[in-house]
Amino acid sequence: MEIATTTLPPSVNGGTGPHSYAQNSYYQRGALEAAQEIIKREIAEKLDINQLFSGSSTSFCIADFGCATGPNTFLAVQAILEAVKLKCQSSEGLNSDHVPEFHVFFNDLASNDFNTLFLSLPPKRQYLAAAVPGSFHGILFPKASLHFAFSSCSLNWLSKVPIEVTDKTSPAWNSGMIHYTNKEVFEAYSSQFAQDMESFLHARAQELVGGGLVALIVPGHRDAIPLSQTTIKMEFELLASCLMDMAKTVENDCCL
């Protein structure tokens, strides 16, 4: 469950200033908006309300793994909540007025700016809110306690840089590069991603109740589609633009 501090990925920029995640997450919001209809449809089709409430529980627990500081997480939670409400109201065997209490858990690393998240919680929300600090590659909830696990644009952040990439004697050594230059590096990162996905899913499998759902939004692209036709091209261009700006700043400083 524990990951050494030195290998933890950095958290997103906190606060609400011009460089904060809260002010610079339109791209992630776009991914969420694109997926919202699919999530709503899947909840309508696949969520078995009667099975979920066959025990003594009367509350419905939603968790957003890798929530950052907002505001995207609040939009996602609201969409999930509305879809579950609709499903409850249209389910046979349940009183049409029956809407469960919603308990929403916002998860991110302990270094995430939860202070900003808490202060920007929607004041008229329809749910009880809580936060869970820690890596989503480990257990964060009691067994069979979650009804809906969600994660958007978070699983692409690996738990650590693969050891081989930082090993000078390895063919996957990638010093001085900002992207991969050979298949060994590619394979090292792929392998790390596979390990991370496995640990994430293994933890969620224990935390979810029978009949619970998982919805994941993970940036990626299909095989055989050229990079130039994917959003990754845009990300590389953005990164290149930042590096050019940094280079110009250094150049100007040198000329002073």
Added chain:
Amino acid sequence: MEIATTTLPPSVNGGTGPHSYAQNSYYQRGALEAAQEIIKREIAEKLDINQLFSGSSTSFCIADFGCATGPNTFLAVQAILEAVKLKCQSSEGLNSDHVPEFHVFFNDLASNDFNTLFLSLPPKRQYLAAAVPGSFHGILFPKASLHFAFSSCSLNWLSKVPIEVTDKTSPAWNSGMIHYTNKEVFEAYSSQFAQDMESFLHARAQELVGGGLVALIVPGHRDAIPLSQTTIKMEFELLASCLMDMAKTVENDCCL
């Protein structure tokens, strides 16, 4: 459930600097240490483990209402957890190895410094941790979901200044005073305390499972004991000392 922002009491000083609550809460720690043995004894005597686990739940939920930023809350939680573990291991009808998963919720106002709390969580803790932002005078948890509600040195902070005290036309008007000078002021604060306790207990009554326990540490003193024989005397002396220091600072500044 909602309390207007303007009437909310201030949160404790965040961070871990010299003026932080984390560095200035030895007095509150003393109160906790004095109460620990009573809490342990009451858990041993009164907690009905078999009743608590008669449903499908296998986890034991503890909440600290008004936790501040630590480290006192971690000591309290550990003491409660150890006492519950002991009770489980000695209970008939349960496997002696049976120890539930502990789910601990740290509650305080949304303006509390939860970032400091999360970063100082004990690394080798025996529980899953979560935080709940919001006033403990309202509902914060789903119905019948908590097993142990705890609060230490928090309920003495009122939800607001009583309206009468700020009303110039009221006999309880107390402008310019740092303590009460007549019985109307005393009664206004007493009445506010009674209302706050009622709303606190009303919320917990809904959140607790049948057979759950509540432990509260509230500073106070017995009737007929002179103030000079209570800790309140110490607090007044501390406050007076601070005011004297402030007055000296102003005096020195004027002489410059």
